[in-house]
Amino acid sequence: MIPFNAPPIVGSEVEYMQSAMASGKLCGDGGFTRRCQQWMEQHFGSRKVLLTPSCTASLEMAALLIDLQPGDEVIMPSYTFVSTANAFVLRGATIVFVDVRPDTLNIDETLIEAAITPKTRAIVPVHYAGVACEMDSIMALAAKHKLYVIEDAAQGVMSQYKGRALGTIGHIGCFSFHETKNYTAGGEGGATLINDAKLVDRAEIIREKGTNRSQFFRGQVDKYTWRDIGSSYLMADLQAAYLWAQLEAAEQINQQRLRLWQRYYDALQPLAAAGRIELPVVPKNCRHNAHMFYIKLRDSDDRQALINWMKEAEILTVFHYIPLHSSPAGERFGRFHGDDAFTTRESERLLRLPLFYNLSDNNQRTVISSLLSFFA
Ligand SMILES: *Cc1c(COP(=O)(O)O)cnc(C)c1O
Numbered sequence: 001m002i003p004f005n006a007p008p009i010v011g012s013e014v015e016y017m018q019s020a021m022a023s024g025k026l027c028g029d030g031g032f033t034r035r036c037q038q039w040m041e042q043h044f045g046s047r048k049v050l051l052t053p054s055c056t057a058s059l060e061m062a063a064l065l066i067d068l069q070p071g072d073e074v075i076m077p078s079y080t081f082v083s084t085a086n087a088f089v090l091r092g093a094t095i096v097f098v099d100v101r102p103d104t105l106n107i108d109e110t111l112i113e114a115a116i117t118p119k120t121r122a123i124v125p126v127h128y129a130g131v132a133c134e135m136d137s138i139m140a141l142a143a144k145h146k147l148y149v150i151e152d153a154a155q156g157v158m159s160q161y162k163g164r165a166l167g168t169i170g171h172i173g174c175f176s177f178h179e180t181k182n183y184t185a186g187g188e189g190g191a192t193l194i195n196d197a198k199l200v201d202r203a204e205i206i207r208e209k210g211t212n213r214s215q216f217f218r219g220q221v222d223k224y225t226w227r228d229i230g231s232s233y234l235m236a237d238l239q240a241a242y243l244w245a246q247l248e249a250a251e252q253i254n255q256q257r258l259r260l261w262q263r264y265y266d267a268l269q270p271l272a273a274a275g276r277i278e279l280p281v282v283p284k285n286c287r288h289n290a291h292m293f294y295i296k297l298r299d300s301d302d303r304q305a306l307i308n309w310m311k312e313a314e315i316l317t318v319f320h321y322i323p324l325h326s327s328p329a330g331e332r333f334g335r336f337h338g339d340d341a342f343t344t345r346e347s348e349r350l351l352r353l354p355l356f357y358n359l360s361d362n363n364q365r366t367v368i369s370s371l372l373s374f375f376a
């Protein structure tokens with residue numbers, strides 16, 4: 001069986017995890033956490049990076065940081081993972097879903113302004129497949145209406161928009177190091193990127209159970225106390241050790257994924273030229289990270305036929321999000337602003353192919369030849 005995904009392994013993870021164990025410090029904010037955070041601050045250009053247990057936790061931190069109140073509204077695409085919405089629903093917000101662009105499946109930046117009301121507090125662009133949203137337009141809208149921008153960059157680690165790293169453009173950015181993402185912290189993990197200097201101190205307090213323990217450890221205060229609301233949003237240093245191995249090899253992982261992505265693209269180009277499928281679109285000003293390779297079929301029947309065909313060949317291919325606005329919780333906690341011209345239609349015909357760091361050339365060739373034989 002060729003799996004759809006497998007967690008990346010570069011080889012040095014065990015050594016670093018052993019070193020963390022030998023250090024006698026396994027909890028959060030140890031040596032490996034510091035290394036990972038500093039690497040990301042320097043490499044991506046963020047004011048402050050904080051490792052967290054997951055991107056879900058990072059999004060929750062963001063909702064706390066912007067002081068969201070019940071009844072506030074948050075704008076996002078419906079074509080996304082549940083955590084993008086849940087983090088804000090937990091604070092009592094109403095989610096306002098806006099349609100996606102058919103080319104990138106990202107929120108259509110031209111439809112956002114019409115969805116803004118006096119209750120709107122934030123826009124949450126999701127960089128689908130690691131391809132950037134149109135951030136210049138989104139940031140300009142946010143400045144005009146005094147809104148926060150929280151990037152769900154779960155899939156966008158190592159991607160860029162006009163030369164800037166995804167996750168560093170909005171006021172806050174959220175990364176995922178879940179095992180299905182490009183880099184993992186041993187299965188689960190995330191990071192909150194605080195790009196707005198005014199939010200840094202409070203972000204540290206919220207992450208440390210509402211205390212100023214981070215300042216205490218840096219020797220800035222002589223005791224720490226309860227300061228604010230908060231929770232435990234730290235990643236264990238043992239996990240940061242696993243992540244450090246992957247960040248050290250970040251360029252190598254990125255290049256390998258891009259090679260695999262390009263091979264799919266080139267091999268399937270004739271099918272696209274013949275109008276049988278559609279291939280992903282990467283706008284000129286975006287440098288993507290090959291988080292995902294998807295194709296679009298004519299409709300959901302065609303897609304199911306292909307999934308079945310590939311399964312016969314022992315290859316797992318997977319569809320993606322059921323739009324949130326059509327789910328029971330989405331109906332309860334959100335509303336769709338404007339027409340759903342593309343969200344449902346595109347989600348029903350999109351299919352993802354196996355793409356992961358340790359996918360062998362041989363197995364990828366098998367995937368490609370099985371796909372081509374379906375269309376032949
Ligand atoms: C994976 C993902 C998340 C959640 O990440 P976790 O680290 O599993 O919490 C959130 N948003 C998007 C767009 C994702 O792809």
